Amino acid sequence: MAKKKAQAEAGEDLSAWFEQSRPKLRKMIIRNFRCIGSKPVFIDLDDIVVLVGPNNVGKSSILKAYEMVMNHGSKKCLLTDSDFPNGCVHTIDLPQIELHTIVNGDSSPALRWVEKIEGQAIVRERWTWHSVNTEPKRQGYDVQKQAWDEQVPWGAPGVAQSKRPQPHMVEAFAHPQDLEKQVLDLLNAIIKDRIKNVQSLPDTEDELSDYARLLRQITVLRKKILDDSMSEIQTIESDLSSAISEIFPGYVVKFDPRAEDDIENDLSLFKSSSKLLMGPGQGYQGAIDKQGSGARRTLLWSALRLIVQNGAGKKTDTGRPHVLLLDEPELCLHPNAVREACRVLYDLPRQGNWQVMLTTHSPAFIDLSRNNTTIVRVERSVQGDIFGTTVFRPEKAQLDDDDRERLKLLNLFDPHVAEFFFGGHTIIVEGDTEYTAFKYIISKAPERYRNIHIVRARGKATIISLCKILNHFGNGYSVLHDTDFPILENGNKNPAWAHNASILAVVNESPMQNVRHLSSMPNFEAAYFGQEKINGGKPYNAFMRLQEDPRVFQLIEKLLSTVLNEEIELPYGCIRWGSLEELLEVVTPLQQAGAGRKE
Numbered sequence: 001m002a003k004k005k006a007q008a009e010a011g012e013d014l015s016a017w018f019e020q021s022r023p024k025l026r027k028m029i030i031r032n033f034r035c036i037g038s039k040p041v042f043i044d045l046d047d048i049v050v051l052v053g054p055n056n057v058g059k060s061s062i063l064k065a066y067e068m069v070m071n072h073g074s075k076k077c078l079l080t081d082s083d084f085p086n087g088c089v090h091t092i093d094l095p096q097i098e099l100h101t102i103v104n105g106d107s108s109p110a111l112r113w114v115e116k117i118e119g120q121a122i123v124r125e126r127w128t129w130h131s132v133n134t135e136p137k138r139q140g141y142d143v144q145k146q147a148w149d150e151q152v153p154w155g156a157p158g159v160a161q162s163k164r165p166q167p168h169m170v171e172a173f174a175h176p177q178d179l180e181k182q183v184l185d186l187l188n189a190i191i192k193d194r195i196k197n198v199q200s201l202p203d204t205e206d207e208l209s210d211y212a213r214l215l216r217q218i219t220v221l222r223k224k225i226l227d228d229s230m231s232e233i234q235t236i237e238s239d240l241s242s243a244i245s246e247i248f249p250g251y252v253v254k255f256d257p258r259a260e261d262d263i264e265n266d267l268s269l270f271k272s273s274s275k276l277l278m279g280p281g282q283g284y285q286g287a288i289d290k291q292g293s294g295a296r297r298t299l300l301w302s303a304l305r306l307i308v309q310n311g312a313g314k315k316t317d318t319g320r321p322h323v324l325l326l327d328e329p330e331l332c333l334h335p336n337a338v339r340e341a342c343r344v345l346y347d348l349p350r351q352g353n354w355q356v357m358l359t360t361h362s363p364a365f366i367d368l369s370r371n372n373t374t375i376v377r378v379e380r381s382v383q384g385d386i387f388g389t390t391v392f393r394p395e396k397a398q399l400d401d402d403d404r405e406r407l408k409l410l411n412l413f414d415p416h417v418a419e420f421f422f423g424g425h426t427i428i429v430e431g432d433t434e435y436t437a438f439k440y441i442i443s444k445a446p447e448r449y450r451n452i453h454i455v456r457a458r459g460k461a462t463i464i465s466l467c468k469i470l471n472h473f474g475n476g477y478s479v480l481h482d483t484d485f486p487i488l489e490n491g492n493k494n495p496a497w498a499h500n501a502s503i504l505a506v507v508n509e510s511p512m513q514n515v516r517h518l519s520s521m522p523n524f525e526a527a528y529f530g531q532e533k534i535n536g537g538k539p540y541n542a543f544m545r546l547q548e549d550p551r552v553f554q555l556i557e558k559l560l561s562t563v564l565n566e567e568i569e570l571p572y573g574c575i576r577w578g579s580l581e582e583l584l585e586v587v588t589p590l591q592q593a594g595a596g597r598k599e
Contacts, residue, residue: 024321025102026122030097033096041062044374047354048349049376051360051378052361052375054423060171062359062378069097077136079136094129098124098126104121113142113143125152126138165322166321182300183296183300187276237255244295251281253277296332297332301340321354324355326356338364338365346367366421374390375421397469403465425475426455427478427480429480430481432538434456436540437543457481463503467506471509476514477510484522485522504577504578519583521573521590525538527572555571559571
């Protein structure tokens, strides 16, 4: 009795605790699926998950695995030969996908399935495929037994499916007709979310059989839903046409649902033959699959923007959440559309029940200023194993509001600032002059400086924010910034001087050994170009000096080498220091001697 009472009390405490959780997917573990082998790939999930890494390492396979488990109970959950490792079914290396879902009191199963992991209420499920074209075996993790069980947390697949996000997969090189269907699915999701409280008609035909009356009511109900939807369809047509016309002036979009009277098993609102038409408002409007790649992708982004602008994804008490699975969003996008596309993706989860997972080779789709983004680097080891490493999670990077604001501004100036997530060694510099000088040196010997990424922070405070990210990133990096002087020419304290100590502190927090921290005295221009300041455009004039003066070129080349390698002697004007007191002892005589001051 005492044991049962203790379990009941523990259950009550757990129930009160997980009622505060926000339901969403948190982690996925993949084994033996396509190019992913027996060593599991761990993917942390968030509102936004960005998968980065080289080509052919399994990023698209991760998206597909996500789609498979979200579609359990449908034909989309069946595997083909190509989905098994090496195209063969081996009983000891069966495809398996495990999913961790955060639950709360409104959407959770019995407490036997709920455990506390990293302060969150988690339900664990896994799917194992034993053969081609057959349903996977689904199991739940019983916390009380501490073992996988033949029973499952939410019972039948249809019940479980309603608790997990509805997947919307958009493949990188999908057939035009497939991409059209993907856009239609998104639009249907918008319309279905908007149509609520549709009532069925009363039964007035007693002479019909129960079955016949049911079919008749469903047919009438579908027509009523379609009629009720027409105003929303027309609004969507107008909004899409307005968005499309920004890229293709004069073009309009027409949505033809083509509803018919026959009954489909899934009771879809619209026939599968629904078409999207696009073209000039006063000309021929052809099917989307007849349009160019740029037009089709633009329509996709217009549909996503529509969800964001109109709040179609806002969660209702009965609405099923959504997850957008997007492979290489940068494809076929006009440069002007890239930033808008990034904004749409990051705003989508703000609707309340959308999550996004995307693969990309473009740093423009990584926004470090957001606090809901996880970045996962997918790689292949020298032994051929695929593995995923979470390289950035906002809560672990410990960025504050000032950090995010600085990074937001930096993203505006340099959309490629996040390139360091894609590999290589990162060098953080303070300003444009040193950025230009180092880039010029690298351009003269690209093979020697391969995989070197230069980031210009445009200020000492932003250097601190970037170092926090790189510390969490777990990779080596180098920092070069100006020492400045502690006192300004007018006798006031220099606010830039105080940042020196903060930079040193955050660099010392790095868990990596290959971190290099150097400073130019008192600034880059004075230290290596021998003048107090470079008048006019500093980067351009530095570029001209490097071209015209071999001595200056050799000096900057040596500086770049020593920034990368601590075994190389420091050039004159560069210092490595371990405390603010040590730095002060060096720069004070320099200022008293009347050396150049940073403007």
